[in-house]
Amino acid sequence: MASKGHKHDHEHHGAHGHGQNNSGACGCDHEHDGHKDDHGDGHKHGHEHAGACGCGHEHEGHKHDHVSADDRVPTELPSCGCCDHGAGGHSAAEDVACAAETAGGSTVQRLGLVGAAGGTVSVFRIDGMDCADCARGLEKRVGALRDVARVSVNFGAAKMTVEHGGKAEEAIVQTVKQAGYTAYEQKGRQVPAAVNEASFWSKNRKAASTAIAGAFFAAGWLLSLTGAGPEVLPTFLYAAAIVCGGYRIAKSGLYGLKSGTIGMDLLMTIAAIGAAAIGEWAEGAAVVTLFSLGETLEALTMDRTRRSIRGLMELAPNEARIRRGGQESMLPVDEIVVGDVMIVKPGEKLAMDGKVVSGRSAVNEAPITGESLPVEKSAGDEVFAGTINEYGALEIEVTKLATDNTLARIVHMVEEAQAQKAPSQRFVDRFAKIYTPAVIAVAAGIAIIPPLLFEGSFQEWFYKALMMLVVSCPCALVISTPVTIVSAIGRAARTGILIKGGAHLERLGAISAIAFDKTGTLTEGKPQVTGIYPLHGQEEGEMLALAAAVERYSEHPLAKAIVRKAQDERLQVPDSGEFRSVPGGGAIALIGGMEYRIGNPRWVRQELGLTPDYEAARITALQDAGQTVMLLASGHRVEALLAVADTVRGNSAETIGRLREAGVGRVIMLTGDNAGTARSVAQQLGGIDYRAELLPQDKVTAIRELLKEHNGVAMVGDGVNDTPALASATVGIAMGAAGTDTALETADVALMADDLGKLPEAVSLSRKALRVIKQNIAFSLLVKAVFLGLIAAGYSSLWLAVLADTGSSLIVIANGMRLLRAPKQSAAAGESARG
Secondary structure, rough: OOOOOOOOOOOOOOOOOOOOOOOOOOOOOEEEEOOOOOOOOOOOOOOOOOOOOOOOOOOOOOOOOOOOOOOOOOOOOOOOEEEEEEEOOOHHHHHHHHHHHHHHOHHHHHHOHHHHOOOOEEEEEEOOOHHHHHHHHHHHHOEEEOOOOEEEEEEEOOOEEEOOOOOHHHHHHHHHHOOOOEEEEEEEOOOOOOHHHHHHHHHHHHHHHHHHHHHHHHHHHHHHOOOOOOOOOOHHOOOOOHHHHHHHHHHHHHHHHOOOOOOOHHHHHHHHHHHHHHOOOOHHHHHHOOOOOOOHHHHHHHHHHHHHHHHHHOOOOEHHOOOHHHEEEEEEEHHHOOOOEEOOOOEEEEOEEEEEEEOOEEEEEEEHHHHOOOEEEEEOOEEEOOOOEEEOOOOEEEEHHHHHHHHHHHHHHHHHHOOOOHHHHHHHHHHHHHHHHHHHHHHHHHHHHHHHOOOOOOHHHHHHHHHHHHOOOHHHHEEEHHHHHHHHHHHHHHOOOOOHHHHHHHHHOOOEEEEEEEHHHHHHHOOOOEEEEOOOOOOHHHHHHHHHHHOOOOOOOHHHHHHHHHHOOHHHOOOOOOEEEEEEOEEEEEEEEEEEEEEHHHHHHHHHOOOOOOOOOHHHHHHHHHOOOEEEOOOEEEEEEEEEEEEEEEEHHHHHHHHHHHHEEEEEEOOOEEEHHHHHHHOOOHOEEEEEEOHHHHHHHHHHHHHHHHEEEEEEOOOOOOHHHHHHHHEEEEEEEHOOHHHHOOOEEEOOOOOOOHHHHHHHHHHHHHHHHHHHHHHHHHHHHHHHHHHHHHOHHHHHHHHHHHHHHHHHHHHHHHOOOOOOOHHHHHHHHHH
16 A cells, blocks of 8 residues: 555565555655654755655755655644755744645645635746846845745746735736846746747847947947047947946846845946946946846846746647547647547647547657657557657547646656755855855955055055956856756756756766666566466466466556466456555465465465475576566465566666766666576676665665765666665666656656666766866856956956956856757757657
């Protein structure tokens, strides 16, 4: 039995065990102490259940406690430990909100607090927000409104979530407008049309003012250079450039100051006015023009990055052909309900998730899974919105609403992942909080102390102070990490890899060991019955029918193999009842009033009180041949042996080789299967390490032991049977997550296709992202250090300082955006999908 929110199934040991929960109400098979998972050694993992914290902040000594969706919200909640919520931490309501942010949908709605507290959650898309520092300022401004209880700004997705009393929408939109941006309220998960339809140049306010200021500055500079025209004209043009380009900057800076935020807009305003005050009109105009140009280019690049994510949603059509009451008509996806029958002709895209009820075709699933080869679909098969029907007509029963289909959930999760801060980003934020005020204080000292105490020239030292103000802006440093993370997560999503946050991205890039589950991960997960060996002269078909009767309610691949074999041979399977599963052992059911067991040899021997050497020779011989052996018992005797074998995936060995080339030093297989089968599979994979005959808790222990030997350990499984081990690893990776809601919710990294070959790509991308982040941070700090030195030595100028600040910001953005470029293979798949 599994709890809601995260499904747990069956764990095999020798043969297989069935995932009945014996660990309390939660049902997650974790070791509990007051319903808190123990990760040992202060280990930070990234696993998130449906109710996990998801606030995007790193927690010291732990990542998240596990909260089952079956659990009720406790009356007392521990502080989530988020570093950015102030010394006072959260209120109880805020802890609840923080604890569910990434569970999908609005926090308050998912926890049922709308009715209780009378609150409303509104989601807004913000146009024009191009810097992480601006996002923090906007969060403070909106949060200061009287009717607002909580606000969260997702800079990567340009999205703001506000919890308020129900009448604050107009005030929120107006506050955003005063801050210099435009807010569009979002209903459900569909992005407002205005956000996607308008071009960047038509909707961005900075572009026009930048162009006008640039024209005035260029004209003034040319007149100064040539000496043409009246002497006062260049000054007039420079002043016009300052006013035209600086009005928006000054307005935003002063508005931020009212809410207690000292942003770069305010610093640049002071620098421009100060330059004009001492007669350096050209310098002041250069400050405004270059800074405005830099902001415009930053906005353009961030808009491109965000559109690359929102473009995923556009893969699905906005309407579909629906049959109702014998009539076919085109309906908008918002009007389509679960149970409708969708007709899809050859060459058309699917608008909804569903199950094929009639027809046969191949479907290109590259937009979802990254797989370039079409997948054959027929009655009973699952299909996804955004995929492309190839050659045959399909009738599909809709199984999910448009706002909750797999594609919408992927986009939503990617955007939420972009909001989660990586460790390096938190370091940058902490550094910026200290660096900027310190440099401002030094600048004030430079402007005041030398003229007062040492009879220095006020104009000279004031000019140096203005340069210090410009250099104090941590623009490049602050944006260096988020733009890299947004780009990496966006590219991964387009190739069928869902990374659930910047922290997971960095951790995946730093792992030195990977552990794999065997069944369904390294092997195909579609085992076949290879032998039935009755022990008392019975018919093989009779034994197979009894085994299928016990296994009929199991979902494990080995159990399915037995049931499938009985169906293929058209056997009459007797009725069974009172099914029970035993973790790490097997299953029990009543057939005709008699209790039957099927499971691994060790468990069945223990249950019947048999000696360990019972049928040992035959069992060992089968296991050494790479087969899994199960014993079928009735009452107090073993009736038959059943042998089942699985085949190793065709690309498993190649994948392991590529992982080693990517720098993963150790690869190990963890399995509940017997040692003989594990040894055979390990040899086929190049002689990798393995541990066999592991119970679910043994896999967790194995992961913890690996963590003592390695800095980072990833665990790869199906996201259902391996949840405890996935949660204990540094990074939990689930395969084949496109059709599994559980894997999408619980894994840190989800490979949407059932393709192990995506794993090396995910590791390589994460390692590259980690290198780019380090490059950006180092470059940003180096530029600051160099220009502080130049200012001290008297070799810099105000416009050069602005150029360096703006230039470094653009360079780190461009460096981070390199990660948007997909590799040739993935790009080819994407082109095939767009066909």
